[in-house]
Amino acid sequence: MSEKPKLRAFYEADSLHTEIYDALGASLVTGSSVEGDTDFYRRLARETGGPILEVGCGTGRVATALAADGHEVVGIDLSAPMLRLAQQRREALSADAAARLSFHLADMTTLDLGRDFALIVAPARVFQFMLTSAAQREALAALRTHLRPNGRLVLDLFDPLLDRVVPSADVTTRGGELIHPTTGNRVTWEITGRRPDPARQLIVDDWTFSEIDASGEVLRTATEQLTLRWSLRSEMRYLFELLGFEVVADYGDFRGGPPAYGREQVWVLGHAKG
Numbered sequence: 001m002s003e004k005p006k007l008r009a010f011y012e013a014d015s016l017h018t019e020i021y022d023a024l025g026a027s028l029v030t031g032s033s034v035e036g037d038t039d040f041y042r043r044l045a046r047e048t049g050g051p052i053l054e055v056g057c058g059t060g061r062v063a064t065a066l067a068a069d070g071h072e073v074v075g076i077d078l079s080a081p082m083l084r085l086a087q088q089r090r091e092a093l094s095a096d097a098a099a100r101l102s103f104h105l106a107d108m109t110t111l112d113l114g115r116d117f118a119l120i121v122a123p124a125r126v127f128q129f130m131l132t133s134a135a136q137r138e139a140l141a142a143l144r145t146h147l148r149p150n151g152r153l154v155l156d157l158f159d160p161l162l163d164r165v166v167p168s169a170d171v172t173t174r175g176g177e178l179i180h181p182t183t184g185n186r187v188t189w190e191i192t193g194r195r196p197d198p199a200r201q202l203i204v205d206d207w208t209f210s211e212i213d214a215s216g217e218v219l220r221t222a223t224e225q226l227t228l229r230w231s232l233r234s235e236m237r238y239l240f241e242l243l244g245f246e247v248v249a250d251y252g253d254f255r256g257g258p259p260a261y262g263r264e265q266v267w268v269l270g271h272a273k274g
Helices: 016-029 037-048 061-068 080-091 095-099 133-145 233-242
Strands: 052-055 073-077 101-105 117-122 147-158 175-179 186-194 202-212 218-229 245-251 264-271
Touching: 016 080, 016 175, 016 186, 016 202, 016 218, 037 061, 037 117, 037 147, 052 061, 061 073, 061 080, 061 095, 061 101, 073 080, 080 101, 095 101, 133 147, 133 233, 233 245, 233 264
Parallel strands: 052 073, 052 117, 073 101, 117 147
Antiparallel strands: 147 264, 175 186, 186 202, 202 218, 245 264
């Protein structure tokens, strides 16, 4: 009997998923509460100036846009495959913009760059990869030491739909398909498993990706596990207070909409006064 293939975590290794990451992201963002996030960060960067730190920079979607606007940007991520894609984005920039941008393999919980920043952004719900209260505190403490006295930290989280974060016999599935940006083959994706863990405030999803050629043959299939921690707004406010932050603004989307159940938690933070 053949061994069951290892279930990898999201972004852990080179995979079909990382190859289609940008195309998949673009298809999921349109019409969602995350739409417009890059423009939001660009507007805030014009107000704060640089340098800018992007935490969980992934393939460099936000960082390259900010560098192209004239800001010095440092991007960090824990995924080497994603950082390789980010470097490819950097190489496509003008020489001046590329010189303002650097990427580094680093963990936000133990970050120690020896410098501070006028703006720190953590897009695409990356803070929700902090799976325990201890990890959340460690990450916020590390980011606070990198934030200038009048600087701004932006965190993006989804506001949890409570019926989806508890076990249920009715599993809401999602899926779709797109074209592989390199091979031109069809790629399907589907959430094939969901195991909420409300006691630990976790959502654990299995995402299955398949590449299919023109004849309909499945060339490869892989399943990756996405584990995220969800938090209520009231919980986050208390956490910010404990870690020495004040809430400068709290939005429900990236267009400046008010906080709303099931939308985004877009937090703009600064150092607490006094």
